[in-house]
């Protein structure tokens with residue numbers, strides 16, 4: 199067991215981080231305060247509370263709610279090039295993965311949804327794969343896109359479902375293989391449902407779903423105000439517009 203750091207060690211660590219912040223000025227990805235990549239207050243807000251949430255007949259373990267500090271930090275990490283904010287998000291995602299795998303027989307593979315080529319070019323990394331790698335979890339890349347999908351931003355529930363339908367397929371036969379599907383933000387569940395369908399078609403089985411954050415239930419209320427939602431998304435780190443396959447957020451204010 200690791201011993202908790204002594205008061206003097208914590209003080210030294212804080213002083214060292216402050217000195218580093220002077221050399222490399224950054225603002226907190228969660229609140230914008232000139233500080234470290236993620237300030238202590240925001241780290242607290244990113245402490246995971248894995249919860250089983252549902253969308254239609256899909257149930258997923260979500261570590262965080264996609265609001266406030268979590269929404270801003272995830273947006274900055276995904277679309278603001280703030281990969282320096284990965285540590286607390288990786289810890290949160292790992293907690294959701296652990297919760298989802300509890301009670302599962304060993305041998306379950308973690309599988310993520312591929313980013314669109316446009317999103318990969320823009321970011322230079324796959325956000326979910328990067329977070330998993332930070333926790334030492336390797337994802338099996340068994341899915342690929344069958345066609346270009348338009349951005350989910352501005353689409354209602356039915357539009358998202360139609361846009362997601364048939365967008366993924368497995369590279370190969372997956373008979374006998376079991377998967378946990380992992381994604382960053384759960385909105386309507388259309389993306390995960392499509393990934394699950396594609397694995398099933400290839401004769402694989404899906405034992406569960408885990409996500410970093412879920413959008414709270416009020417999402418459907420916003421369907422008739424796509425303009426407003428897009429504008430609000432822009433103020434939350436342009437999350438939806440940069441995403442492609444993963445579902446965009448709703449307004450959190």
Ligand SMILES: [Zn+2]
Nearest residue numbers: 226229237240
């Ligand atoms: Zn902060």
